Amino acid sequence: MQAIADRVDIEALRGEFTDAAMMGDHDRLVSLFTDDAVYRIPDAGIEHVGREQIRAGTGRMGQAWEYFVQTTHPGAIEFDGDTASGRAYIFELGRLRDGGSILNYALFHDRYQRTPGGWKFAERVFEVRYFDTTPLPGSPDVPQTVAGPPAGDGSFTEPASAERLERAAAALRANRFAVEILDDAAAARTRVQELIPAGAGVFTAASETLRLSGIDDDINAGGRYQGFRPRLLSMDRVTEADDIRRLLAGPDVVVGSVAAVTETGSLVIPSASGSQLPAYAGGAAHAIWIVGAQKIVPDLSTALRRVEEHALPLETVRAQQAYGQPSAVNRLLILNAEPHPGRGTVLLLREAIGF
Numbered sequence: 001m002q003a004i005a006d007r008v009d010i011e012a013l014r015g016e017f018t019d020a021a022m023m024g025d026h027d028r029l030v031s032l033f034t035d036d037a038v039y040r041i042p043d044a045g046i047e048h049v050g051r052e053q054i055r056a057g058t059g060r061m062g063q064a065w066e067y068f069v070q071t072t073h074p075g076a077i078e079f080d081g082d083t084a085s086g087r088a089y090i091f092e093l094g095r096l097r098d099g100g101s102i103l104n105y106a107l108f109h110d111r112y113q114r115t116p117g118g119w120k121f122a123e124r125v126f127e128v129r130y131f132d133t134t135p136l137p138g139s140p141d142v143p144q145t146v147a148g149p150p151a152g153d154g155s156f157t158e159p160a161s162a163e164r165l166e167r168a169a170a171a172l173r174a175n176r177f178a179v180e181i182l183d184d185a186a187a188a189r190t191r192v193q194e195l196i197p198a199g200a201g202v203f204t205a206a207s208e209t210l211r212l213s214g215i216d217d218d219i220n221a222g223g224r225y226q227g228f229r230p231r232l233l234s235m236d237r238v239t240e241a242d243d244i245r246r247l248l249a250g251p252d253v254v255v256g257s258v259a260a261v262t263e264t265g266s267l268v269i270p271s272a273s274g275s276q277l278p279a280y281a282g283g284a285a286h287a288i289w290i291v292g293a294q295k296i297v298p299d300l301s302t303a304l305r306r307v308e309e310h311a312l313p314l315e316t317v318r319a320q321q322a323y324g325q326p327s328a329v330n331r332l333l334i335l336n337a338e339p340h341p342g343r344g345t346v347l348l349l350r351e352a353i354g355f
Helices: 002-023 026-030 050-063 162-174 185-195 208-213 215-221 228-234 241-249 277-283 300-323
Strands: 033-041 046-049 065-073 077-080 083-096 101-115 118-132 178-182 201-204 253-256 260-262 267-271 286-291 331-335 344-349
Touching (some): 002 065, 033 050, 046 050, 162 344, 178 185, 185 286, 185 344, 267 277
Parallel strands (some): 178 344, 201 253
Antiparallel strands (some): 077 083, 083 101, 260 267, 267 331
């Protein structure tokens, strides 16, 4: 468990670095280093030793950009007591104030040190693997044509009215789902804890709704349940592939969300990998879906349009940042009814949350 916690802390440290760089928060960025840390970019002849030099150097670099985007993707980590080494994979693009453009793929070679304040960088060395100075055609200004909700009959971001929520709930109950209408994510967070018995084996599907509501942390880090996700992250994707597949397919409880709920009583769930679908479809003894009010749509055709026009573009942005590749609707599960009454519980919220 300590090794898992250390790995999570170092991944968070690397993510914090990118967030501080993107936000231009150089004081926060330098706080991620040890006092005598080294930050080097050999291809640019840059070497900063100590926090003072790192703060001054990153500040100068930040002032040179008109706009700048950096994403970090997980890499290897090897531990040796209170020190560790690892790599993080980087994609960057931006336009300099002098008009030059840069796009590169690179990696950080890191050394980490455990300190009383948590893991810190002892050294970061930036190695460029691909470099392109072709002028970037984009702009930091987002045109209104892509900033607003999708065109069509109604917005995919506005919460449904109380009448539409009740209509969807009635249709779901007629299709043998258990349904509750709750005020907000906080109420759903409490209700999920009431629905799942202590000690149950619980698989949380990847979901912005679960992340934003705190339900994901409650299940996987709260200690009340056997949260599958930390265990899955520690398993080898090659040698333990069969064990991973079986674990995903048959948990006691699966918790997640959906892309759309129709007013005719269907749940629509797209997936790139399909990892959550066996448990949703019937493998789990109990399935719980938490659904924001903006996901209520009139019918199946509108649900499919919501998947393609709204949910997929947002999930692609998340997947690009998390995994370095876009998402896709490779599999689509439509649940029209529940053959085993009460196995599937839908918590409809009066507020909007998630994609």
